[in-house]
Amino acid sequence: MQYRRLGSSALEVSRVCLGTMTFGQQNTEREAHAQLDLARDAGVNFIDTAEMYAVPARAETYGASERIVGSWLRRQPRDRIVLATKVAGPARALNWIRGGPTALDAANLQAAIEGSLSRLQTDYVDLYQLHWPERNQPMFGQWQYDPARERECTPIRAQLEALSGLVKAGKVRYVGLSNEHPWGVTEFLRLAREHDLPCIVSVQNAYNLLNRVFEYGMAELCARAQVSLLAYSPLAFGLLSGKYLADPRAAGRLTEFPGFGQRYDKPSVAPAVAAYAKLAAEFGHSPAALALAFVTGRWFVDSTIIGATSLEQLKENLAAADMTLSESELAAIDAVHLQWSNPAP
Template sequence: MQYQQLGRSALEVSRVCLGTMTFGQQNTEAEAHAQLDCARAAGVNFIDTAELYAVPARAETYGASERIVGSWLRRQPRDQIVLATKVAGPARGLQWIRGGPLALDAANIQAAIEGSLTRLQTDYVDLYQLHWPERNQPMFGQWQYDPARERDCTSIHDQLEALSALVKAGKVRYVGLSNEHPWGVAEFVRLAREYDLPCIVSVQNAYNLLNRIYEYGMAELCERESVGLLAYSPLGFGLLTGKYLTDPKAAGRLNAFAGFGQRYDKPGVAPAVAAYARVAKDFGRSPTALALAFVLGRWFVSSTIIGATSIEQLKENLDAADMTLSGDELAAIDSVHLQWSNPAP
């Protein structure tokens, strides 16, 4: 396993990060602990969770993933684990989270971290992320910014002030963003610099063969400002494994949870997936290996977040960490990309 410094932080994170959003929904506590043990044995030191998880988001499973990670974490050497979690924003109307939540203001951020620390059974988290912006912006499959949907929201300066209080209290080591766009990252960076507030060390965004929009504006911005990418959904909700090509009713989140993967419910997705599967076959790889190795090999990716519902899936995903795609493979991938550019932004 390789390790890399995360942004401007002192954190050395494994190039593979274990995502936990299946814990408490698709995976029991025992299954989740087995996955965590397997990942650690492979050299993974980076665990990502969120107060929102498990998914799909429901009141009955709110906080379940953190609780399961916490019951595992208490028997680990804490200083050997890089633990990341997230505070949920108000934009999705999840009424069971702090009554809304109403805002990403100081009161909500403080309440969120206290709840997360209790569930995780730890005194601090290494990386605390804003799960999605409070302001109006397209996300989770929306693909157009609409100024008519503007609304009042907590200023980015005030959000940084609230995060700064957590850092000063020793409850958070570093802060990051998730599901962000270039303007948001640039504004967080600018205000942190201007007011001597905590710098953003990472952004957790979707990145895969079906969604490479990070490359267009975010890659340059984050490189110049030393903000690391934590790439989630490298297999595009399982679509890039190719399993739905042979069996449209195959077991997986897309079929288990109606309406959950609207980002991938777009006309260009199926032909793009089929084309990438042909590339994998031409080079003697599985579609899964091709998709994961592509993301893991990108120069701007600090760590790739993988998730699984079985040990077998997890091991296959971990094996990709040792794969390197050839120049011919990358050229074939780019040829498909130019024909089917970003069908699932």
């Protein structure tokens, strides 16, 4: 397993991060602990969760993933695990989380971190991320900014001041963003430097063969600002495994939870997936291996978040993430990308 420095922090994280959003929904505690053990033994030291997990988000499973990670974490040497979690913000109908949640202000952040620490059975998290922006912006498959949808929100400086309080209290080591755009990253960095507040060290955004928009502006911004990309959804909800090509009703999140993968319900997705699957076969790879190796090999991806519902799947994903694609394979991928550019931004 290879390791990278997380942004401007002192954290060294594995190139693969174990995502946990299936824990408590598609995976039992016993199954989840087996995955965590397997990942740890493979050299993975980076675990990502969130207060709203499991997914799809439901009141019945709220906090389940953190609780399951916590019951495993208490048996581990805490200083050998880089633990990341996320705070849910407003703009989504999650009324069972802190009554809204209504804002990313000091009161909500304090309540959220206390709840997460209790469930995780630890005194601190290494990386605390804002799960999505509070302000109006396109996210989760939306692709156009609409100024007519502007709304009141907690100023970014106030959000940073609230996060600073958690860092000073020793509950959080570093802070990061998720599902962010260039303007948001730039503002968080600018205000942190101007007011001596914690600088973000990472951004967790979707990145895969069907969604390479990070390359257009975010890659340069994050590289120059020392902000790591934590790439999530490298298999695009399982689409890039190719399993839905042969059987559109194959078992998986897209069929088990109708409407959950709206980001990928777009007209050019199916032909793009078929093109990448064909390419994988030509090079002697499985479609999933090609997709994972592509993401983990990108120079701007410091850790790729992978998830699984079985140990066999996790083993395959870990092996694929360790592959190195040749220049000819990368050139062929780019040729497909130019034909089917970002069908699921």
